[in-house]
Amino acid sequence: MANSKGSRRRFGAVRQYRSGRWTASYLSPEGLRVRSEETFETKTDAEIWLSQTEADLTRGDWRDPAAGAVNFGVYAATWVDERGLATLTVDLYKMLLRLHILPTFEACDLDEITAPRVRQWRAERLRSTGAATTIAKAYRLLKAIMQTAVDDDLIGRNPCRIKGAGIETAVERPVATVEQVDAVAEAVGLRWRLMIYLAAYGPMRPEEQAGLRRRDVDLDDLIIRVRRAEPERMNGRRAPGPTKSEAGTRVVVLPEFLRREVRRHLDWYAQKGSDGLLFVGERGAPFRRTTFGRRWRAACATVGLPKGFRPYDLRHTGHTLTTRSGATLKDTMVRAGQSSEKAAMKYQHSDHERQRHVAAGLDGMVRADRAQRQKQQKRQKGRKKKGKRP
Helix, strand or coil: CEEEEEEECCCCEEEEECCCCEEEEEECCCCCEEECCCCECCHHHHHHHHHHHHHHHHHCCCCCCCCCCCEHHHHHHHHHHHCCCCHHHHHHHHHHHHHHHHHHHCCCEHHHCCHHHHHHHHHHHHHHHCCHHHHHHHHHHHHHHHHHHHHCCCCCCCCCCCCCCCCCCCCCCCCCCHHHHHHHHHHHCHHHHHHHHHHHHCCCCHHHHHCCEHHHEECCCCEEEECCECCECCCCCECCECCCCHHHCEEEECCHHHHHHHHHHHHHCCCCCCCCECCECCCCCECCHHHHHHHHHHHHHHHCCCCCCCHHHHHHHHHHHHHHCCCCHHHHHHHHCCCCCCHHHHHCCCCHHHHHHHHHHHHHHHHHHHHHHHHHHHHHHHHHHHHHCC
């Protein structure tokens, strides 16, 4: 309880408690009295605090001390809903929040999340999970949410200030050989072999292949038009929509050696009608990631690909093989449906005819590799026959 000992200033007021400590207060721009959250040892300390607050008001840097009293869990949920994010991104963010962020911060107010608490949280997550890439994603998400809170004038400064904490250091992904691509296509089964080849020589993303229709395939010109994507959500449902970027909507010219594969797949497995799906399961339904995943892992193990080799690694393989076939960086970007903001890319051109040259280069490289293997196999068979003679 404060006694009557106090003093009025041009801005705000200071008052001394019976304990001997001092408090300070002032009127906010809304006319509400705001009292300092802490007490001060001397009157001078209290007046300095008021002077600093007055300076903040003059510069327009003043923030209502009660503004940060907003529950983080509620604010984070609203933040995700208001971003207008792609469905899979929403799924990812909600998963990161549920598993890694909310268990620590859900009950906190925004202004209770401090830099030391963020450091402690990150260290604990890294120690308990060992998943550095996932925790980097979670840290970036937390930092983005808290930065919006700064922009909304709910907190004064972002508490996520760990240098490099949001950077993912992914390991170099493996690249398959032409022989390994052929072996996986053989091992995965006739229904899915074209999917393997389109991933490697398209190179198309899994969600782009999931959205392909019969009408997207032009067998005469041997091209496939990628118009949409149908990624599979964590709940198993598909989320039809546009491709990952504007560059993802494209025409892919296939190498000539795939003509027979495409024709056979259209005849045997694609759904009927122009809008029929190109890839469906044995029962005629859209293929599931889980079902195909089991076949994929078994096929990779059969041919000796490293454990953890992913369908996306076939796409990485496609980038590498396309470059080796003589394609420019722009050719590779156009073929893979990638975009870049680098100004230099504006002065490089990769038109339809150039894409045919790239496809032809791939065709020649794969055919040469297969022919070489066939020669080696014939020589080995010849040696074996000679060895059997009496």
